Amino acid sequence: MVTAEYSAHHLQVLEGLEAVRKRPGMYIGSTDSRGLMHCLWEIIDNSVDEALGGHGDRIEITLHGDGSVEVRDHARGIPVDIEPRTGLSGVEVVFTKLHAGGKFGGGSYAASGGLHGVGASVVNALSERLDVEVDRAGKTYAMSFHRGEPGVFAGPTPDAPFTPFDKSSELRVVGKARKGVTGTRIRYWADRQIFTKDVAFGFDELEQRVRQTAFLVPGLEMVVRDERGADPVETSYRFDGGISEFAEFLAPDAGITETWRLTGSGTFTETVPVLQPTGAMVPTDVERECEVDVALRWGTGYDTVMRSFVNIIATPKGGTHQQGFEQGLMKVLRSQVDQNARRLKVGNDKLEKDDILAGLTAVLNVRLPEPQFEGQTKEILGTPAVRQIVSSVVTKQLAARFASTKRDDKAQTSLLLDKVVSEMKSRISARTHKETQRRKNALESSSLPVKLVDCRSNDVADSELFIVEGDSALGTAKLARSSEYQALLPIRGKILNVQKASVSDMLSNAECAAIIQTIGAGSGRSFELDAARYGKVILMSDADVDGAHIRTLLLTLFFRYMRPLVEAGRVFAAVPPLHRVVVMNPGTKPHETIYTYSEQELHALLTKLTKSGKRWQEPVQRYKGLGEMDADQLATTTMDRAGRTLRRVRVEDAELAAGVFELLMGNEVAPRREFIVEASDRLARERIDA
Structure with missing residues (x-):
């Protein structure tokens, strides 16, 4: 901040940078993490511009544990000679003067990312401390700044006593550089008076940007180190394919x-x-x-x-x-x-x-x-x-x-x-049938799939669509459901693998078309979440490997063509029981029925009953499919909201999920075979059968 005790030298240096501190959003967009990262991009891009000009092929970025960040390059180094118009060294001009630099059509850079000449000076103005070292002509030069003002710190930290230069600035020589070695090292601490509380550099975002730059500048090696945690992390990128x-x-x-x-x-x-x-x-x-x-x-x-x-x-x-x-x-x-x-x-x-x-x-x-x-x-x-x-x-x-x-x-x-x-x-077809993909009243229901057993309620948020496997399960589910808010749509066995099929094949497949038509929100780019006819879509398949395969095929359809429904958390998998254990009670006390959902759970239950001296009816009933249950059992265990268990299907990382779907369901067989061979000893049955 400019105060009355500042000399004319201070005022001259800070007259431009003070505007940056008062209106930082004008220069870096915002003062949250986005603006913090933008400052770092400004410094990195200066080094990248040097690499684009053929100067230097390695840039190192280090996130230090004290909250500072350092960028090193092996380029020409910032000029250290005196700039004639200002009488200041090139280093001080670059870091204290807005719209000053080598990118104003003077031939230093044919094409560069930095062009306004405000990048380094803006970062300096918004830093509590900035240290720069330059290797040039066999010497190492250094200068430090406190919120944009050049001077000398008495210690290595931003809160060390700071003495500003009074009459003139000094670019110190602090060492010798090996012959032929040039480059620049910039380390700065972002000013917490400017940036919002608790903002920090995002390593993942930085790594993504660095990887992107390495792709765009073939032959440039970009190294990122994160020393903020107990175990430092380092990644390096270099690509020659552009x-x-x-x-x-x-x-x-x-x-x-x-x-x-x-x-x-x-x-x-x-x-x-x-x-x-x-x-x-x-x-x-x-x-x-x-x-x-x-x-x-x-x-x-x-x-x-x-x-x-x-x-x-x-x-x-x-x-x-x-x-x-x-x-x-x-x-x-x-x-x-x-x-x-x-x-x-x-x-x-x-x-x-x-x-x-x-x-x-x-x-x-x-x-x-x-x-x-x-x-x-x-x-x-x-x-x-x-x-x-x-x-x-x-x-x-x-x-x-x-x-x-x-x-x-x-x-x-x-x-x-x-x-x-x-x-x-597909777009024309979707537009033509857009109105038929809404919740229909009784007069319009003929346009919906014939096999759909709809519910009575028009309240979308409260309604549920059960997609059931086969007509036998449909018959039991009809008796077990609450017809007020639960609708049923049977599918015939395993649907089309849409990961491999084209869009036209998917739309012409009867089962896929019936599901899309029933949900009524379109598919792919034309999908509109607000138009979905049901609040929940529940996949109810048998508790066996074939049922898991059907569920996976259905999830592939939803993920590829109705992804917003999955992202909104409105797709669920029903969890039907595997076993029914009838515990016999002595006398006239009614027998107790207990359902288990895995082999481990069954063995644990039987062991517990044995220790308690209780007997159970033999053999224990093992459900091979939903059709083996009677309506009361299906309602109690799988459909009644009071006692059922649902597994919500979530997409926390769409890109990662897309990669897994492509691996497991795509056209490339070799990666899938390699995954199965390598992961066979690590994957539990519960993770596969899901």
């Missing part, structure tokens, strides 16, 4: 195309103010070059995974480059569908963007000097000319892929056209 490897890593499903690489460039002219030697800013026409690099592939699923970058800085909210990418895709695929309309049986329907993006995994990276972003957080690219350049590159390269005479290319492009047309037809 964004093609990134797209393969991100893809959530099996591919119907290989990963295609589309590259190209274009030029555009923009008018920018250029600083003249006299100090005047003169508008000048500058020709820019924009390089475009895209890796994309389509898979069997319908989820879209899109990552866009500008000079390797992520733009999660897109911008003109992503608009151009989607524009190019639309142009090529619409043209190809029109050319193959007869084979694809398209009619007069037109592809929409969602049809093309379904199942697409794409990584888009553009490189250009001084891109225009919307705000310092750089989440949206605003440079208008980039849209047409990206669109042109994508159009040209993708059209060439469709025109290729290679056998593999022809097979893959044919599969892709089939997929996007299938998505289009």
Whole structure:
């Protein structure tokens, strides 16, 4: 804070940084964990820009136990000579002057992520302490800052006594650097006066960002250390395959195309103010070059995974480059569908963007000097000319892929056209039948599956749909249910494995279609959770291996095509008993019935009864299926809310769950076989039969 006792030197240094401390959200987005991580990205991105320029191939990030973070690189090092206009060293200019740096069109960086020149100075202003060391010209230079002001600390901690420089600053020489060794080390403690209480650096988020950067800069090694716990953790990433490897890593499903690489460039002219030697800013026409690099592939699923970058800085909210990418895709695929309309049986329907993006995994990276972003957080690219350049590159390269005479290319492009047309037809079908997928009144119930035994209540929150295995179980369940709020839908044996099947195969399967129609909320992208006709969906299958298989197939259907229902915690598995033990009581006292749900539970019960001197009817009844129970038994154990047990199906981590479903139910047999062989001694029957 600026006080009356500060000298003119202090005021000059802090006049810009004081604005950052008063309005931190303007520069880093927020003062919560997101803003804290953004500060770290600013420092890391400076080192990455050096690596992009061919200076240094290793960056180390360390989270220290005292709450500080350190970033080391082996690049050229921040300039230490005196900057003539300010009379300050290059280090002090970078860390105390807003809009100062080497990224303003001067040739230091052809294309960089940092471009406003405020990154390092903003982090400095929002840090209780920042230490920087630079190796250059055989010497190690050092400088420290306290909330943006340069000076000297009397100890190694942020709360050590601090003496600010008075008349002039000093860039200290603290050691010698080996010949040819250059680099920068920055360690800082975030200011707790600025950031909200208890915010901390997220190791998982940091690791994810570092891995992403390593994908985008082939050959760069990124090392992350977390020394905050009892056992330090270290991970290291280096990838030489670039964004093609990134797209393969991100893809959530099996591919119907290989990963295609589309590259190209274009030029555009923009008018920018250029600083003249006299100090005047003169508008000048500058020709820019924009390089475009895209890796994309389509898979069997319908989820879209899109990552866009500008000079390797992520733009999660897109911008003109992503608009151009989607524009190019639309142009090529619409043209190809029109050319193959007869084979694809398209009619007069037109592809929409969602049809093309379904199942697409794409990584888009553009490189250009001084891109225009919307705000310092750089989440949206605003440079208008980039849209047409990206669109042109994508159009040209993708059209060439469709025109290729290679056998593999022809097979893959044919599969892709089939997929996007299938998505289009599914969307049109879903829209056409949207109204029939709502809860029907008595006059409209004929549009629901014939086998559905509906409930009387119109209260969605209170209603339950039991999906039961076979007609025999249906007969017993009819007598056991509460017809007021419990509906029944029988399915015939094992349904289609939708992890392997296409969307069209799934929709044409009678059992899958009946389930989707009964729930009434659509499927896939058109699924609307609020339209679901039942508050709970309960899978009630036999307590054997076949029943577990049926339950797994049903869960695969719900996970892939009605995932919001699972994420909302509205899908359950019924837990029917395995055994019925009738304990005989002496005299006229009625016998006691006890149900057990596993072999272990049965043996424990019989051991307990034996020790108590009690007898039971032999043989103990073992239920092979729900149909063996009478209605009272099924109601008491499995359907009556007062005594039943339900197992809620949750998706805590959708990506991890998707990987497990693909492993256990997908097309690739080898990984599944390897998993079964390796995990056979670790998996209990209860975990498999679930």
